Amino acid sequence: MNASVDTLGRTESAICQKQIDVLMLVHPEINGALVSTIDGFDVAAALRGNLSAAKLSAMTSALLALGGAVTSESGVGECRDIVIEASTGRVLLMDIPHTTRKLLLTVLCESAVTLGQVLWAARRCRQELSRRLDTK
Amino acid sequence: MRQCRRTLTVVGLPVQKELLVRSLLTVVNTRTRDLWYFSDSIDSDVALCDPCSALTLVAQKHAQRTGFPQCVSVVREGVMALPETPVLSAPIYASNFIALLDALSSTLSARTTSVDAATSAPLITFSEDKFRVGVALHDLVGRASRDVQRIDANGVIFHVIPAARALLLRQPLDEDALPHLFRARDVSITPLTEGQTQDLFGDGAKPQSIDWLLWRAGLDGPHDRLLPTLPAGATFALRRWPDFGRLKHQTFHLRMAALLTRAAHSIDQLSAAVAQPVDECRAFVNACALSDLVEVHQKDSAQEPSSKYFHQTVAPSTNRYAGIFRSIRHVLGFTQS
Amino acid sequence: MSPREYKLIFTGSMGAGKTTAIAAISEIPPISTDVENTDKLSHAKATTTTAMDYGEVTLPEGHKLRLYGTPGQVRFDFMWKILGKNALGVVILIDNSRPDPLADLREYLAAFRSTVAASRAVIGIGRMDTHNLPSIDAFWSATTELGLTVPIISIDVRRRDHVLLLLDVLFHQIETANPIFEDSESGATT
Numbered sequence: 001m002n003a004s005v006d007t008l009g010r011t012e013s014a015i016c017q018k019q020i021d022v023l024m025l026v027h028p029e030i031n032g033a034l035v036s037t038i039d040g041f042d043v044a045a046a047l048r049g050n051l052s053a054a055k056l057s058a059m060t061s062a063l064l065a066l067g068g069a070v071t072s073e074s075g076v077g078e079c080r081d082i083v084i085e086a087s088t089g090r091v092l093l094m095d096i097p098h099t100t101r102k103l104l105l106t107v108l109c110e111s112a113v114t115l116g117q118v119l120w121a122a123r124r125c126r127q128e129l130s131r132r133l134d135t136k
Numbered sequence: 137m138r139q140c141r142r143t144l145t146v147v148g149l150p151v152q153k154e155l156l157v158r159s160l161l162t163v164v165n166t167r168t169r170d171l172w173y174f175s176d177s178i179d180s181d182v183a184l185c186d187p188c189s190a191l192t193l194v195a196q197k198h199a200q201r202t203g204f205p206q207c208v209s210v211v212r213e214g215v216m217a218l219p220e221t222p223v224l225s226a227p228i229y230a231s232n233f234i235a236l237l238d239a240l241s242s243t244l245s246a247r248t249t250s251v252d253a254a255t256s257a258p259l260i261t262f263s264e265d266k267f268r269v270g271v272a273l274h275d276l277v278g279r280a281s282r283d284v285q286r287i288d289a290n291g292v293i294f295h296v297i298p299a300a301r302a303l304l305l306r307q308p309l310d311e312d313a314l315p316h317l318f319r320a321r322d323v324s325i326t327p328l329t330e331g332q333t334q335d336l337f338g339d340g341a342k343p344q345s346i347d348w349l350l351w352r353a354g355l356d357g358p359h360d361r362l363l364p365t366l367p368a369g370a371t372f373a374l375r376r377w378p379d380f381g382r383l384k385h386q387t388f389h390l391r392m393a394a395l396l397t398r399a400a401h402s403i404d405q406l407s408a409a410v411a412q413p414v415d416e417c418r419a420f421v422n423a424c425a426l427s428d429l430v431e432v433h434q435k436d437s438a439q440e441p442s443s444k445y446f447h448q449t450v451a452p453s454t455n456r457y458a459g460i461f462r463s464i465r466h467v468l469g470f471t472q473s
Numbered sequence: 474m475s476p477r478e479y480k481l482i483f484t485g486s487m488g489a490g491k492t493t494a495i496a497a498i499s500e501i502p503p504i505s506t507d508v509e510n511t512d513k514l515s516h517a518k519a520t521t522t523t524a525m526d527y528g529e530v531t532l533p534e535g536h537k538l539r540l541y542g543t544p545g546q547v548r549f550d551f552m553w554k555i556l557g558k559n560a561l562g563v564v565i566l567i568d569n570s571r572p573d574p575l576a577d578l579r580e581y582l583a584a585f586r587s588t589v590a591a592s593r594a595v596i597g598i599g600r601m602d603t604h605n606l607p608s609i610d611a612f613w614s615a616t617t618e619l620g621l622t623v624p625i626i627s628i629d630v631r632r633r634d635h636v637l638l639l640l641d642v643l644f645h646q647i648e649t650a651n652p653i654f655e656d657s658e659s660g661a662t663t
Contacts, residue, residue: 038508039521040548058548062524065506069524073504101509345605376613380638381597381626390642394649397622457651460479461644463532468498470637 015132016044016103023107023125030118031089032108035096035129036060043103060093060106067093083115090115092122097130105129140170142244143180144237148189149210156228157184162281164234170241173327176275180205182240187211187218206240267363267422270353272323274426277301277346283327284336289320295328295336302343304336309349318357347427351383354423359415362403363422371400371433372421378429387470388412392420400433476535481640482557483526484585485566486577487545488518490599490630492526494566495540497636499528503542523549525556553584560585562593562643565623566630567612569604575615582619592650594623595643597635601627 020033024046035043036057045053067079084091089111096103107122144161146154158174165171178198183205185192195207196218209217210224217223224236269289273296276285282299292313295304309317328336354363362368374396380389391410395401401409406417424430483491495503506524510516526542541556543549557563565581567574578596582589598612607615609625616623624642628635 037511038523039511040523040546041511054548055551058523059551061508062506062544062549062552065508065523066525069504069506101511376610377624377626377642379609379626380642381628381635387641390645391649393624394645397624398649457644457648460477460532460536461648463534463536464479464530464538464644465641467530467532468637468640470641 012133013043016129017046019125019129019132020044020046020105023121027118027121029113030107030109030121032106033125034060034106036104036106038064038095038102038104047108056106057104060104064093064095064104081119083119085111087111090118092118094122094126096126096133098133103129103133140241142170142172142182142237142241143175143177144172144182144184145175145177145180145205146184147178147195147207148186148191149184153210153226153228158279160228160230160233162283164230164237167234168237168241170237171327172237178205181244182206182208182237184208184210184224185218185221187216192218206244208236208240267353267357268323269318269320270350270357270422270426271363271365272325273346273350273353274428276325277350281327284333286324286326286328286332288324288326289317289322292317292320295341296346297343300343301346303346303349304341304343306336306339306341314352315356318353345382347379348383350426351378351423354421354426355384355419357419357422359419362418363425366421366425366430367432369402371402371405372396372424373400373431373433374424374429375431376429378424378427383423383427388416389420392417396424400431476537478537478539479561480539480541480559481643482541482543482560482563482585482588483566484543484553484557484563484581485545485597486568486571486574486581487516487521488571489545489566489568491542491545491566492522493630494564494636494639495526495528495542497630497633498530498640499540500530501528503528503540505542521546524552547580550584557585557588560588560593562595562647563588564639564643565594565596566628567596567598568600569598569607570600574598575607575611578612578615579619582616582621582623589621589623592622593643593647595639595646596623596625597628597630597639598625599628599630602629 016035020035023033024030032047032051034045034047034053034056036053037043038061040058040061042053042057045056047053047056063082064079067082071077071079080094082093084093090109090113092107092109094105096105105122105126107118107125109118144157146157149157161172161174178195179202181204183195185195185207187209192207195205199205199207206222207218208222208224210226210228211217212226222236222240225232273287276296277298280299282297284304285296285298287294287296292309294309296302297304366372374393377393377397378385378389380393388410392406392412395406395409403414403417403421406421407414410417421430483494485491492503492505492507504527505522506526507520507522510518510521522542522544524544526540528540530538530540532538541560543553543556563585565578565585567578571577585594588594596612596616598609609627612625616625624646626638626642628639630636
């Protein structure tokens with residue numbers, strides 16, 4: 001099926017799903033991942049339990065948009081990543097650079113893992129996604 | 137023979153029969169010899185009467201003095217008609233109605249008006265009513281006729297499509313002319329022919345909602361009294377807020393609306409609650425009434441004024457909202473009332 | 474008296490003019506979290522608010538009036554709850570050119586029920602000049618069916634005087650319904 005210009009087609013969703021599946025396989029400390037659109041629609045998800053991809057997509061888009069407002073107001077450029085440290089886990093939000101449309105990557109992991117490690121893994125996934133979606 | 141315009145009223149008939157006659161007239165008009173229009177005035181050409189009603193006596197006395205109206209008895213089988221009057225049997229059928237009207241056209245003399253003449257003979261007249269234009273427009277819109285009606289009041293001319301609640305204007309009504317319009321002593325309401333309607337639209341007349349004009353008829357009409365339909369001693373409530381986005385208003389009108397949508401007030405109570413003269417309160421209630429927003433409640437002299445907590449003399453320290461809203465209004469540059 | 478902050482919420486369907494309304498009265502250029510709208514099938518608008526719009530007005534004695542615009546779409550309803558807390562009042566803006574404006578209204582009345590039920594709300598219907606149905610009476614019936622009484626007026630949010638009218642109606646409604654202010658009531662924080 002051909003992807004339309006304005007919406008993510010099945011091909012692109014499949015690419016995103018594959019990448020986050022690989023991420024979770026290679027890094028078992030990561031226990032959830034999500035790719036979503038900038039305005040809050042889910043594209044691909046690998047989430048445990050009752051977590052709703054739709055809800056999380058909406059929330060992460062709101063958070064990143066607010067992050068963008070803060071960085072813009074503070075004069076520090078564009079918002080790239082947001083890290084939320086919680087009592088029993090961590091949430092990383094980052095944008096996926098793309099020539100035509102912006103996507104968001106959300107990664108959930110346990111607190112025991114070092115931040116550096118999971119950031120590295122998430123950024124690699126983001127890079128790979130960006131490369132594959134661009135060359136399509 | 138030239139087609140004439142004739143008027144017909146009802147005297148003493150029940151509401152359902154009156155409604156039937158009104159709608160029958162609009163239907164049969166293309167089939168009668170003359171053009172017939174319903175009128176509220178006893179000064180009509182013809183009056184359909186209930187012989188048993190006391191009001192019929194009044195109509196007959198008027199006819200003896202002035203020659204009009206020609207009384208017609210509307211009777212069921214077995215009921216006695218008025219002496220020497222034409223009879224219309226009930227239930228009323230269109231064919232009988234048409235036959236009666238054509239027969240009356242032959243006998244009615246002298247007081248005829250040619251339909252071709254540019255006439256301003258009033259169709260609706262009021263003797264003491266100072267709200268002629270407002271009430272006439274309100275009632276006209278209420279009857280919801282689909283015909284375009286030409287209104288002439290004090291030389292101010294415009295057109296209305298009652299069923300669409302629409303005003304048809306070739307150019308905007310002059311703001312300065314409105315008070316003059318609302319104080320007109322006579323209002324002439326004339327239905328347009330098909331040809332005249334086409335000409336009107338051909339001249340670029342654009343329809344717009346008539347709501348603002350009804351509102352202004354109340355707001356800018358006489359302030360010294362309430363509309364005839366509003367009892368002087370009653371309390372009034374609003375069934376909803378007026379659409380202030382489209383209606384001319386001042387800030388104290390918002391306060392009046394806020395109060396009257398919460399509880400019924402008499403004019404005096406409203407005046408005290410908003411600290412405005414009773415004239416302004418009457419004008420507001422009249423405007424709301426002409427806009428079909430008013431609910432009339434019974435006067436209850438034992439009832440305390442509804443706004444006792446909101447009198448202007450409440451100390452500022454106990455009404456923090458007054459302070460903060462005053463600040464916000466001032467900073468944002470609201471128009472003061 | 475220490476400075477207090479008051480919060481007004483602007484909510485309503487996408488494209489109804491929340492951002493425009495805030496811009497009309499905010500003393501700062503509004504902060505917006507508008508992003509590209511990827512769902513053009515549902516709405517032709519180029520952008521959509523995901524988190525909130527923010528504007529403010531400085532009042533005498535250091536008090537502040539904060540203006541928050543919510544996202545319009547229901548998937549961001551968690552923002553409605555967050556933003557709606559302790560609001561002085563809520564302005565609900567409806568776009569009458571949408572397929573089912575009454576359904577839109579019911580959504581926002583439900584989302585902000587407690588604020589609306591406390592008579593701290595006003596409804597502004599936009600685009601009635603070109604789309605006159607549903608009528609004001611129909612909207613009124615929709616609110617009274619839910620046991621609510623809310624002033625409803627037709628407006629054009631591009632006009633500053635109309636935005637001020639919405640606020641003026643809201644304030645009169647709040648003043649009349651809540652004549653005595655108590656510190657524990659919503660609307661102000663020190």
